[in-house]
Amino acid sequence: MIIELDRVLGLAQKLGAEYADARYVTLTQAPVSASTDSAPRASSQKSTGLGLRVLVDGAWGFSATPYLDPRSIERMADEAVRIAEASARHKRGDGVSLSPLPPIRAKRHTPHKIDPLQVKTEDKVGLLSDVLDRAKKMPGVARASTSLMSYREEKQFMSTDGRQIEQTSIHTGASVSVMARGAGDVQSRSFSDFKDASFWAAALLKAPTCPRGVTDLVMGGEMVALQIHESCGHPVELDRVLGQEATFAGTSFLTPDKKGNYRYGSDSVNMVADATVPGGLGSFGFDDEGIKAQRTDLVVEGVFTDYLTSRELAPRFGQESNGTMRAVGWQNIPLVRMTNINLEPGDWTLDEIIKDTKEGVFVNNPKSWSLDDKRWNFHFGQEIAYEIKDGSLGRMLKNSAHTGITPEFWGSCDAVSGKGKDEWHIWGTPGCAKGEPVQVIHVGHGAAPARFRKVRVGVG
Amino acid sequence: MIGKEDALKVLEKVVSFAKGFELEASLSVEDLSLTRFYGNHIHQNLRRQDHILTVRAVKSRKAGVSQVNLLDDGSLRWAVSSALENAELAGEESDFRGLPKPRPLAEISSYVPATAGMKPADRASACGVVISLAKSKGLEAAGSFATGTHEIAVASTAGVRAYHGSTEGFFRTIVQSGANTGYADRLTRDVREIDFDQVAREATDKATLYPSAKDLPPGRYDTIFLEYALADLVRFLGLYSFGAEAKQQGRSFMADKMGRKVMGDNITIWDDGLDVRGLDVPFDLEGMPKKKVVFIDKGVASGVVYDTRTAVKDGVETTGHAGGQMRGYYGLVPSNMFMAEGHESLEEMIASTKKGLLVTRFHYTHCPDPSNVVATGTTRDGTFLIEDGHLVARVKNLRFTESMVEAFGRVESISKSSRLTRDWWSTFSSVLPAVKIKDFTFTGATAF
Numbered sequence: 001m002i003i004e005l006d007r008v009l010g011l012a013q014k015l016g017a018e019y020a021d022a023r024y025v026t027l028t029q030a031p032v033s034a035s036t037d038s039a040p041r042a043s044s045q046k047s048t049g050l051g052l053r054v055l056v057d058g059a060w061g062f063s064a065t066p067y068l069d070p071r072s073i074e075r076m077a078d079e080a081v082r083i084a085e086a087s088a089r090h091k092r093g094d095g096v097s098l099s100p101l102p103p104i105r106a107k108r109h110t111p112h113k114i115d116p117l118q119v120k121t122e123d124k125v126g127l128l129s130d131v132l133d134r135a136k137k138m139p140g141v142a143r144a145s146t147s148l149m150s151y152r153e154e155k156q157f158m159s160t161d162g163r164q165i166e167q168t169s170i171h172t173g174a175s176v177s178v179m180a181r182g183a184g185d186v187q188s189r190s191f192s193d194f195k196d197a198s199f200w201a202a203a204l205l206k207a208p209t210c211p212r213g214v215t216d217l218v219m220g221g222e223m224v225a226l227q228i229h230e231s232c233g234h235p236v237e238l239d240r241v242l243g244q245e246a247t248f249a250g251t252s253f254l255t256p257d258k259k260g261n262y263r264y265g266s267d268s269v270n271m272v273a274d275a276t277v278p279g280g281l282g283s284f285g286f287d288d289e290g291i292k293a294q295r296t297d298l299v300v301e302g303v304f305t306d307y308l309t310s311r312e313l314a315p316r317f318g319q320e321s322n323g324t325m326r327a328v329g330w331q332n333i334p335l336v337r338m339t340n341i342n343l344e345p346g347d348w349t350l351d352e353i354i355k356d357t358k359e360g361v362f363v364n365n366p367k368s369w370s371l372d373d374k375r376w377n378f379h380f381g382q383e384i385a386y387e388i389k390d391g392s393l394g395r396m397l398k399n400s401a402h403t404g405i406t407p408e409f410w411g412s413c414d415a416v417s418g419k420g421k422d423e424w425h426i427w428g429t430p431g432c433a434k435g436e437p438v439q440v441i442h443v444g445h446g447a448a449p450a451r452f453r454k455v456r457v458g459v460g
Numbered sequence: 461m462i463g464k465e466d467a468l469k470v471l472e473k474v475v476s477f478a479k480g481f482e483l484e485a486s487l488s489v490e491d492l493s494l495t496r497f498y499g500n501h502i503h504q505n506l507r508r509q510d511h512i513l514t515v516r517a518v519k520s521r522k523a524g525v526s527q528v529n530l531l532d533d534g535s536l537r538w539a540v541s542s543a544l545e546n547a548e549l550a551g552e553e554s555d556f557r558g559l560p561k562p563r564p565l566a567e568i569s570s571y572v573p574a575t576a577g578m579k580p581a582d583r584a585s586a587c588g589v590v591i592s593l594a595k596s597k598g599l600e601a602a603g604s605f606a607t608g609t610h611e612i613a614v615a616s617t618a619g620v621r622a623y624h625g626s627t628e629g630f631f632r633t634i635v636q637s638g639a640n641t642g643y644a645d646r647l648t649r650d651v652r653e654i655d656f657d658q659v660a661r662e663a664t665d666k667a668t669l670y671p672s673a674k675d676l677p678p679g680r681y682d683t684i685f686l687e688y689a690l691a692d693l694v695r696f697l698g699l700y701s702f703g704a705e706a707k708q709q710g711r712s713f714m715a716d717k718m719g720r721k722v723m724g725d726n727i728t729i730w731d732d733g734l735d736v737r738g739l740d741v742p743f744d745l746e747g748m749p750k751k752k753v754v755f756i757d758k759g760v761a762s763g764v765v766y767d768t769r770t771a772v773k774d775g776v777e778t779t780g781h782a783g784g785q786m787r788g789y790y791g792l793v794p795s796n797m798f799m800a801e802g803h804e805s806l807e808e809m810i811a812s813t814k815k816g817l818l819v820t821r822f823h824y825t826h827c828p829d830p831s832n833v834v835a836t837g838t839t840r841d842g843t844f845l846i847e848d849g850h851l852v853a854r855v856k857n858l859r860f861t862e863s864m865v866e867a868f869g870r871v872e873s874i875s876k877s878s879r880l881t882r883d884w885w886s887t888f889s890s891v892l893p894a895v896k897i898k899d900f901t902f903t904g905a906t907a908f
Binding site for chain 2: 034037038039040041042043044045046047048049051059060061062063064065066067079082083084085086087089090091092121122125129142143179181184185186242243244246247248250331332333367368369370371372373374376377379381399401403405436437438459
């Protein structure tokens, strides 16, 4: 297929493209799901096609097709060029210019012990059935559901500047959710040990609602991961900062004048984008512009230092791309996307943080998330919370939520754990959405429990 | 477009592979073109074509699923054999009563050649209308223009044969004036209905109205929601309350309240896939006809949408709302929501407001408490203070947190016109009016 991609690029150049890149992708997925009210069901899914991106007269065009016969590919190349010519009618200044790159040939496969697609479907169905059988025996469980995903993306990339890359990405993940129902109340627990989830969902029905007020907030690792995703990962996407996502995903409060001097958080806050960390859903070998995966400091001791960038946008700030342009499948254009956006581990343990907190609330497991279009004001709801009194966890609380302003919130962070065994963990976020048409991509977040002082809780 | 004949030919072949088991196949064909612009220039521009063939094989009440996007013989055979293999490994579905038999389907014309025939240059020209107006006023425009066709075909061993082709155009823009923004969009089957000048003026006028935004403390305000904004409030009722599974599992606020008053007398919300004012489609992914379903009838909880499986549980007939075969978190949801209009014009609604707010639309709304439909989100692209019946100032964006069930019990007035609109996420395409809600709860504020 490398030879055929070469032919596709040649066609584009012949038609006037000054730059072109092509991606041939086969995505294979095998979801299995089951719930207490529907039998286990498995699906086998395959999607194959070719995407071609061209630059003509400094403007972009993209065309994608599953039809791979020579005539269809010729039509696709012609169409990509015509689309770029239309873009050029309203192009930015002198148009797009890309920083030069040397040719490269590379291959990369996700390191793994077992390919989840090689695991027998009956074993997956059996696993989920076992979970549900146990759910039915748990008191208070109104419904339980569970799912398991196996994912393999095989991609060949070639660009007119001589980048030829083959990559295979393998991902997997599972979820369990348990629902308990009482008088006018429904409570759920998920992504946790199944037995615990069942117990706590029922227990939450009897728990008091998290009181409203301003107090110290200790967040579990999964909650920290989502807070990072929404209030750091998205705001540092440079395309968003410049307004490219204004009509859908929004823009960012982290405007270019803030780079290198803006107090984003406290000294305890260090964040990186790391596409090289083993096991992360945001790890890969090369992005979809052929740039090698990298680790980039985003926030250093609380100061905002850098964006996620692309070959087109980084040069505007005198930089080179840090390799975050990623597309979902073959049929979409690459966009600046998160990789693994991680909060670096601190020197506390969760236990030490709780013991050091006189009064506050511990929350975990996100239930809802909402941010304004600059990622300034946020609101998160959680499945479960506990009050903290005099250094100990107290009563369980339900319907907890916290709200605030992003830099004020991260500025109030005075303790990050990670010293304790397994406290710092790379969480998978397989549902990160962005772009028109929307692309849902896999990203990761290294996170550990952390404490934030004087946060508004119990809102909604 | 591959057309009715070719789409059904593919499905006939797939169905012919079913020997000794039941099979249902649906073919979704997409041809989407989309141009995006920001900062007064086009930055993304694409066309993508794809098909998704979904096969459901059922043997001894066990169902398996497969999906493939290539339509050669080998891929079709792979899809059928994979679905069958998955069926043999699945659990028995006690509610399965056999694949549904064919039923009469309405003939709907949703295909407009002018929309299907849009070229990249046509879209660039349309975007250029907003860009030119913004430039002439020293403003910056962002937006997108999506045009395309969508075909859906369904066939089964039970005899179902259904096909529907449609077109869609969605144009939207945000115009920026300093720190302020204004928004407008149009959604239609027929792009000739879009007055691009009017859209450009609507967004520009909103961006430039009252340049200096003032801070407003969170609190309860009588609030007028334009159609764009109401789409987000109705969205959560659709996602969490109006589907059969939400009712059957007890997740919906209506689960134990059918036939009881749950909202104001002036609230009637329904789903109607055959109403041409919406994005009409005559059948669902089982090939079953769309039926009109009233969810809220003058404030009374009245119904939910069903597919054949959930209908068996409640002893009713499907309403034609089957979705994908791998059921998602939400379960069944409506497809074409409508809300009954009232008697006032928007101007009259503003004129009758002593002190309140006008909200254009929302960003990133979510639902912290689905069973009570408590939603939250922030306003954007034009939030204005009303005093003594007039818009008097732009206010900085606010966060609301409020139960939609309670809020729809306090609707004071509803506009006498409605329009096809989408929520910020484009979850639903609904035909909605503007509404005024008394004492709507805002719980936070932004700095812009």
